[in-house]
Amino acid sequence: MDTPTHSTNRSPVKMRIKHHALDCVMCGICVPHCPTFALSQNEADGPRGRISLALGLAGGTLALDAGVVAHLDGCLTCRACESVCPSLVRYGGLIDEVRDALAHDEFEPAAANARPRAASRRWIWLRHYVLSQRQVFGAIWTALFLLERLKLAPMMRRFGGRMGQILPPALPRRFRPSAIKSPSPAPEAATKTVGLFIGCTGEALNSDAVRASIKVLSALGYTVEIPTAQVCCGAMHQHGGDIFEATRLRAANRTAFTNGNLSAIVAIGTACAGELQREPSDVPFMEITDFLAQVPADRWPQLQPIPARAAIHLPCSQTRVLKQPHSTEQLLERIPALNRVPLATNDRCCGAAGMHVLMYPDQADALRAPKLEEVKHLKPDFVVSANIGCATHIAVGLGTAVLHPVELIANSIG
């Protein structure tokens, strides 16, 4: 008999899954907070149902089939359930382990059609060779930018499939890290150096936020370093059934930011910051909104008033992973005359959820709908969000740009 040890009920990953899942007392308090349960009203699409499925799979009492996988796969990893759980079940870690186990055939029968969608060849290829490769993404962006300048944008949105549909209303100009010297020229007052983590989207989708971050950090007297050896934060891998690769990427980033002079490593993007913070580091990994909100008042230049209304969207990664629900408001408080309005729907995931926006378009669009309604009703001058995935998903629905908070600060510096 040659049953592989990783397929037995005693495999380490199954034991970890059981260990976490058995903390759940099945009270159901989390269920009404779950956005996917709210959509389908199916218990198996909520946290308690998913934990029961995980327990059955890990204990060998539940047969694996495509339906079971679909319920587990539909989870957004928004962690709304975890944040209200009185038993402190670590649901986020549990679902990542379950997906990893599914992707690596830890549960029997290991049917080819019973894998998370993110573990299919198509999505692995996209994640591995395009979305997580900053330069590849950047090069594609340059081509798209040219097409837009040639007035071919409607064509690429129409014929580009889901990828075309999720392109933002206006494509920002590409940012190239090599275009600024590392370290960047420091202003006279510079006293500290920070490393800037720009993520896979930093050359393309999020390039305006990168430029704004450099401007604001420089104005505050920081020298900015952007190591070109930095790689993807690994969030897509962590939540898509490839924890091994996510761990490797985090280690590579630690190596990329080894300059002993750094006082902090600042990440643009709440999801990236949350992922990078999994690893212990001598230099703190911080999210830029939170970092800037903590800069003492005497270090700030006089900001110009912006007499406008800004609707604040809070990404789940900011409120439930980083646990910093107030940093955007605290930062934007510095802009005179700016009226800040947090969205009432901030307790619900917008549906972007990393690669979910690509893999589950109907669910993503249904979850976004109440937010679009709220914004349309509020009629703000700006919508801000500290996570590029959410910002882009909402911007596409609104047909207008959604800014990173640091872009508003940069505008206010003048």
Ligand code: SF4
């Ligand atoms: S995860 Fe927590 S809140 Fe949800 S059913 Fe289990 S114990 Fe209750």
Ligand code: SF4
């Ligand atoms: S992480 Fe979000 S989508 Fe997943 S079960 Fe919890 S509340 Fe529901």
